[in-house]
Amino acid sequence: MNLFTSFQISGSALTAEKLRLDVIAGNIANMSTTRTAAGGPYRRRTVAFAEDLAASRGRNDSVSFHGRGVRVDRIYADHRPPQLVFDPDHPDAGEDGYVRYPNIELAKEMTDMITALRSYEANTTAVNTAKSLYLKALEIGR
């Protein structure tokens, strides 16, 4: 049904922003995690979004709109070097006495979190606007 396309588009964006918030929450939760399954400290993760296009592209005319919203393309690990803290008593300290902590900056995570929240808000506004548009259509002939 094409009637509620704008709902679906905004809905996909809401799902994506929710996932982004989940990833940021994971980053904050693992701010001082020194052990992971892959070995070494936790690495900061970021999400990459991709435009979600309809399966059938159809004709390439500029009038038709084939977007279906956004999807999460991948979640990738940040490869910046870990922070080194001298603490020889730590069980995960290296030979040199330094512990490798994740490369997470709390200020950056906080700003990312606010960005995710604001994007979510913007998309709920889009949903509400679509709803009032449909309700306006219902007023025709009333």
Place this chain on the structure above:
Amino acid sequence: MEAITQTALTAPGRLSIRPAAAAQGEDESSFAGTLREALSEVNRLQREADQATLDLMSGDLDNLHQVLIKTEEAQLALQFTVQVVSKVLQAYQDISRMQV
């Protein structure tokens, strides 16, 4: 919802100018066929919304906004259909009141 759909599904047969048998047949371009399609779509949306609400209550759902969007969709689809049906009923009544 089930009751509404059932009664509404049987109603267009009476509204249709064609005989009931023809309206139920393969002629999907008739008004009754179109309305039946629209109603089954509304019914599908209602069922999806019901399922999403159930999933939310049983904790199977990870996205709250999906429930709200689905219920919104179902509500709007029902309102649209009701509007169309009442318009058609009004036209039918206008014609039946016509002096011959």
